[in-house]
Amino acid sequence: MERTTELSSAEEGVSKVLERGRLLQEEASSLTTRWTRDADVLSQQAVALLSDITSLKAEINNASEKDEITQPVAQKLEEELYKLQKMMYDGDTASLLPSKANGYFLRMLLGSVNVRATRKDGRYKVKEEYNAYRDRTAVMFLTFPVILLILKNQVWNGCFPALPVQIYQSWLLFFYTSLALRENILRVNGSDIRPWWVYHHYCAMLMALVSLTWGIQGHPSCTRKQQGVRLFLGWAVMQGVAMLLQNRYQRQRLYTRIALGKAGRMDVVWGETAGVKGQLWVLYPLLFILQGFQFFIGLLLLRTAVLEVSFEWQVVACGLLLIIMAVGNFVNTVATLVAKAKIKAKMKKKGKQMLHRMTSKKVS
CATH class of the missing domain: 1.20.5 (Single alpha-helices involved in coiled-coils or other helix-helix interfaces)
Structure with missing residues (x-):
């Protein structure tokens, strides 16, 4: 019971x-x-x-x-x-606005999943993680090639072993892939990243992938065989310095623009998208030098492919990609300078018009 x-x-x-x-x-x-x-x-x-x-x-x-x-x-x-x-x-209304569709890159890696954050604090978290990732990797971007160049002279007797260089190229592939992924997610969430910088990272990803299959040993003259590698590592050191300077100047500038209400909290800076007065005289010359050096390395690789009796296809592919990226970077840098000049000219014109009107009123 x-x-x-x-x-x-x-x-x-x-x-x-x-x-x-x-x-x-x-x-x-x-x-x-x-x-x-x-x-x-x-x-x-x-x-x-x-x-x-x-x-x-x-x-x-x-x-x-x-x-x-x-x-x-x-x-x-x-x-x-x-x-x-x-x-x-920037507010909660953003979740109600039509979102950008996932691009081919996001669909290829993540499928059709929705990567847009519904809350504004979630979107800001995505942006802050992106900025923190850029700061961390800028240090690695500079340190990695410096260590390789030092070891080449001090330990490896002037010739790079294949494995350390391939590890660096694998890291570059991971670095540019993760950057492109994060930037595509940021664009879906309302950031103003220029399309060129995403395309630039696609090219860099492809170049890193191609360079992984490029044998840097086996030539009777190690110095001749690895000339392109040495030049590329030298360019990477300069690029790392530029990245550190850009992150410092541009972060300060972006915070100022947000405080003045001239930029949104989801806006980000990459490449030559923002700057302060000193940046015009410090960063832009360095960026133009980097772009010229990058173009020179691309031409040098293509020249090697023409003059050598036997050459790898990777030489031609890397040379063309370097030239494409150098030209694209140069065009975007010039476009930024032109845009800044137009804004200054417009402000100057408005100032003259206001002064003329005030003068006319006093005369009348």
Whole structure:
């Protein structure tokens, strides 16, 4: 009798738990339905608001050109609209805006999984991890080739063994692949990374992969065989120094722009996308030297392929990739300088117009 009572009590407990679970599932399903419906409504409102902001910017610009409103008023209105737009992209509203589709690179590595963070703190975490990764790897980018060059002269009698160089090339493949992956995720989450820098990392990934199959031993003259490797390591040292300087200058500049409301919290800097006054005289000459050196190494490898009786196909592939990356970097650097010059000229023109109007009012 006692056993029967225990069984009926257990059955009653299981029945109650099952009922609670069913009710909880129904409530959760109802909540999800309501959230989806409300999110769709808010998403339509957010898209419409962005469209209105774009229309208002064009209207303000036309009114300013026709002198229907003064330049200070137009500038103030544009700044207010810019702050509103940044607030939408940086705040919780960003999760309601249409997201960029995963590119081919993300689909190839991750499939069609959604990599967009729904909360703003999650997006900021992705960006901060990216910046921290850049800082860590910049030190490694500089240290690794320096160690190889020192060991070449002190331990290896002027000739690189194949294994240490292949380890470095494997690290480069991992480095550029992880950078490209992180940058694609950042772009999906609203960052303003220029497409060229992602393409640049694709080229660098391909070059690292090709160089892994390039035998650097077996030639009667070790110095002649490994000339391209030595030059590339020398360029890598210079690139590491430039990366450290860029990270320092650009991080400070980005924080300042965010504080002034001229950049969003999800914006990042890479390459020549930002700078301070001293950077123009320190970093840009170094960057142009690096690009010229990179172009020279590419030409040297192609020249070797033409002059040598027997050569590896990797020589031609690496030479072409280096030239493509050097030209692309140069074009983007020049484009950045031109954009900065246009902004300065526009500000100078606005200043002259304001001064002319103030002078005219005083005369009248």
